[in-house]
Amino acid sequence: xxxxxxxxxxxxxxxxxEVTAEAVKxxxxxxxxxxxxxxxxxxxxxxxxxxxxxxxxxxxxPDETRAACESADAILLGAVGGPQWPRxxxxxxxxxxxxxxxxxxxxxxxxxxxxFANIRPMTFPASTLTSCSPLKEDLVRDAEFVVxxxx
Numbered sequence: 072x073x074x075x076x077x078x079x080x081x082x083x084x085x086x087x088x089e090v091t092a093e094a095v096k097x098x099x100x101x102x103x104x105x106x107x108x109x110x111x112x113x114x115x116x117x118x119x120x121x122x123x124x125x126x127x128x129x130x131x132x133p134d135e136t137r138a139a140c141e142s143a144d145a146i147l148l149g150a151v152g153g154p155q156w157p158r159x160x161x162x163x164x165x166x167x168x169x170x171x172x173x174x175x176x177x178x179x180x181x182x183x184x185x186x187f188a189n190i191r192p193m194t195f196p197a198s199t200l201t202s203c204s205p206l207k208e209d210l211v212r213d214a215e216f217v218v219x220x221x222x
Contacts, residue, residue: 075112079143081120081136084173087149094147116143120180121151121173131176137183146184151177191218 080095082088095115102113118136125131131151140146157169181187193216195201204211 073106073109073111075114076144077114077116077142078145078147079136079139080115080117080147081140081149082117082123083121083149083151084123084153085150087121087151091147091149098147115147120148121176122153122156124176125156125171125173129171131171131173132179132183137179140180140184146180148180187221189218189220191220192216193218 078098080091082091098113098115102110105111116139118139119127119133120136121131124133124136127133152173157172159165160167160170195204195211195214198212201208201211
């Protein structure tokens with residue numbers, strides 16, 4: 072029997088919903104191919120995060136999203152933020168300050184789940200692409216890179 076993994080999808084703002092929707096399609100395609108060999112299954116659960124969460128709930132990292140992330144096996148995160156945030160708490164009275172920023176959700180996510188980096192492995196999918204690299208072809212042929220990026 073194959074294992075089922077829970078992936079929480081946080082599309083976020085801007086291009087995030089488009090990018091995560093396509094990523095989910097790719098993951099579903101991989102799962103369907105791997106299913107023939109008894110590979111794992113993935114259940115996707117989408118939640119609000121960032122600016123769209125501020126608009127819907129007043130918080131960039133709502134409690135419902137936080138609980139889902141804590142119980143997930145993985146999180147697929149889109150883009151966060153945009154020029155429309157933060158907004159004035161009271162547009163008529165600037166002294167009341169600004170509302171929450173979407174990026175505060177990222178900081179809360181990092182703190183709550185003890186996260187600090189993205190790990191991005193990379194290989195060339197075909198040897199014919201090595202000539203397209205900005206690095207010398209003989210350096211990238213059969214090379215594997217792992218980029219670790221601080222969140």
